Amino acid sequence: MLLAWPLRLTGHNTTQKKRLNNEVKMSRQIIISVMSKDRPGLIADITGAVFALDGDLADLKQSVLSGYFSMILLALFDERVGAEDIRKKIQETADDKVKVWVQETESPADEIPASDDTYIVTAQGRNRSGLVHGISRFCCERGINILDLVTRLSDGKYTMIFQIELAKAASANRIRLELADFAKGENMKITMQHNDIFKATNEVSI
The missing domain is CATH 3.30.70.260 (ACT domain)
Structure with missing residues (x-):
């Protein structure tokens, strides 16, 4: 069985990566972590919640371990969208039992190239x-x-x-x-x- 390698190296895990459009005025960069019992449709539900809030998805990494689904994603939102708005929308769309952690970050969203080291x-x-x-x-x-x-x-x-x-x-x-x-x-x-x-x-x- 092949090992699924981390996303910064390859694309074998579920991922969405895109260059952010500079014309889109997004001012809040948010890290979102989600954990739940695994089931079909979770990725669609979570990314659908981001889309419903007009979020711009920059990077995503997910895995399943012993029947539990985990995801961490980076997205940009309008400054009017708060952490509680994001948490509630994901739980409304996916399941209220889904665990959601939301944190704003000041780091740039552009992909960081791998170091020569x-x-x-x-x-x-x-x-x-x-x-x-x-x-x-x-x-x-x-x-x-x-x-x-x-x-x-x-x-x-x-x-x-x-x-x-x-x-x-x-x-x-x-x-x-x-x-x-x-x-x-x-x-x-x-x-x-x-x-x-x-x-x-x-x-x-x-």
């Missing part, structure tokens, strides 16, 4: 407690920022794919050497590729 770390080993913690601690101790993470458990084998940024860390070559030592000590298989190489050899971007 962005790499993909793929780690695999026999399933046991603490695997994700071990690698995330490795990154933390070296000033490595984890941008995205996907994991999968299959037939007792645990696979993790991290998208990391080394802008504030040591050189890539040094991190590779330290990862090799870490992998040996943890009895795991770990590889590190530049983000561009990973995209070129594994997936097709949007």
